[in-house]
Amino acid sequence: MSTTVSQIDEVKTSPWSGGRSPFNVEYGKIMMWFFLLSDAFTFSSLLIAYGSLRFSASVWPGADKVFQSVPGLVDHGAPLVFVGLMTFILIASSVTMVLAVEAGHRNAKSEVVGWMIATVIGGFMFLGCQALEWGHLHHEGFWWGSVPPAEELKKLFTGGTEAVQHMTSQEFANLFFTITGFHGFHVFTGVIINIIITVNVLMGTYEKRGSYLMVEKVGLYWHFVDLVWVFVFTFFYLV
Amino acid sequence: MSAESHEVHHDGEHESMSKKRIWQVAGILTFITCIEFIIALAIVPSHPELLKYANPVYIVLTLFKAFYIVAYFMHLKFEKMGLILSLVIPIIFIIGLILVLTNESHHWVDLRF
Numbered sequence: 616m617s618t619t620v621s622q623i624d625e626v627k628t629s630p631w632s633g634g635r636s637p638f639n640v641e642y643g644k645i646m647m648w649f650f651l652l653s654d655a656f657t658f659s660s661l662l663i664a665y666g667s668l669r670f671s672a673s674v675w676p677g678a679d680k681v682f683q684s685v686p687g688l689v690d691h692g693a694p695l696v697f698v699g700l701m702t703f704i705l706i707a708s709s710v711t712m713v714l715a716v717e718a719g720h721r722n723a724k725s726e727v728v729g730w731m732i733a734t735v736i737g738g739f740m741f742l743g744c745q746a747l748e749w750g751h752l753h754h755e756g757f758w759w760g761s762v763p764p765a766e767e768l769k770k771l772f773t774g775g776t777e778a779v780q781h782m783t784s785q786e787f788a789n790l791f792f793t794i795t796g797f798h799g800f801h802v803f804t805g806v807i808i809n810i811i812i813t814v815n816v817l818m819g820t821y822e823k824r825g826s827y828l829m830v831e832k833v834g835l836y837w838h839f840v841d842l843v844w845v846f847v848f849t850f851f852y853l854v
Numbered sequence: 855m856s857a858e859s860h861e862v863h864h865d866g867e868h869e870s871m872s873k874k875r876i877w878q879v880a881g882i883l884t885f886i887t888c889i890e891f892i893i894a895l896a897i898v899p900s901h902p903e904l905l906k907y908a909n910p911v912y913i914v915l916t917l918f919k920a921f922y923i924v925a926y927f928m929h930l931k932f933e934k935m936g937l938i939l940s941l942v943i944p945i946i947f948i949i950g951l952i953l954v955l956t957n958e959s960h961h962w963v964d965l966r967f
Binding site for chain 2 (some may be wrong): 628630637638639645648649651652655656658659663664666667668670671672673679690694695699702703705709710712713714716717743800831834835838841842845849853
C-alpha cells in the first residue's frame with residue numbers, strides 16, 4: 616500500500632477551502648460593511664427620489680436663496696457659509712476618527728481616548744448646527760407639510776406660477792427634512808455609539824482584549840455618515 | 855475572536871494608513887470642498903453661462919471625495935479584492951435606479967405641468 620494521501624483526502628489550502636477567513640476580515644467588521652452597503656441603498660433611494668422629483672419639476676426653489684443665513688449672525692446674503700462650516704466639521708471629525716483607529720493599531724490607549732473624544736465633540740457640533748439650520752427653516756415656515764406664504768416663496772424662485780411654486784416648495788421641504796433628518800439620525804446614533812466605545816476604551820476593555828478592532832468598526836460607521844453628507848451637501852446645497 | 859483579529863491586524867495594514875497619509879487625504883478632501891465653494895460662490899455668479907457645466911463638475915468632485923473616504927478612511931483599498939468586489943459591484947443597482955428614474959422623470963414633466 617502506498618502511504619501517499621489520495622488526492623481527495625489532501626488538506627486544501629486555498630483561501631476558500633475552509634478553516635480560514637477568505638476575506639481576512641473579522642466577522643463583525645465584515646457585517647458592518649454589508650450593513651453599510653444596505654444603508655447606502657436606503658440613502659440612495661431617498662436621494663434618487665429627490666432627484667427624480669426635482670428633474671420632473673419645471674421650477675425649484677434656489678438653494679442659494681433658501682440657504683443664505685448663518686443662524687445668529689447673518690440673516691441673508693451668505694449662501695453656503697453655514698453648511699460649509701457643517702461640512703468641514705464632519706470632515707474634521709472623520710479625520711479624528713481615523714487618527715483614533717491609527718492610535719488603536721499602536722495600542723496607545725490614551726491617544727485613542729483623546730481622538731475619540733474629539734470625534735464625539737465634532738458629532739455634537741454638527742448636530743447643533745443642524746438643529747440651528749432646521750430651526751431657521753422652520754421659523755421661515757418650512758416643515759413637513761407646510762411652506763412659507765406665497766409672497767415669501769416668490770423670492771426663492773425665478774419663474775413659475777404661484778400654484779407650481781407652492782407645490783415644488785412643498786416637495787423640497789418634505790424631501791429636505793426627511794433626508795437630512797435621516798442623516799441626522801445616523802449622526803446621532805453614531806455619536807451615541809462613539810460615546811459607548813470611548814467609555815469601553817477608558818475602562819480598558821480593548822486593552823484586555825488585545826485589539827482595538829471595535830474602534831475600527833464604529834469608525835466605518837462614522838465615515839459612512841460623513842460619506843452620506845458629502846452627497847447630501849452636493850445635491851441639496853450645490854446643485 | 856481575539857486570536858483571529860490579531861492576525862488581521864498584523865497583516866501589513868499598519869503601514870497603509872500612516873499619520874502622514876491620513877493628513878494627506880484630509881487635505882485632499884478639504885481642497886476638493888474648497889473648489890466646490892469657489893465654483894458655487896465665485897465662478898458661477900460672475901459667469902451665469904457656465905451654470906450648465908457646474909452640476910456635472912460638482913458630481914464628479916463628489917465622487918472623488920467619496921472615493922477618498924471609502925478607499926482610505928474606510929480602508930477598503932487595502933482589503934482583499936474579493937471583499938472590494940462584493941461591496942462595489944452591488945452599486946450597479948444604484949446606478950440602475952438612477953438611470954431608470956431620471957429617464958422616467960423627464961416624461962413626468964409633461965404629466966405634471
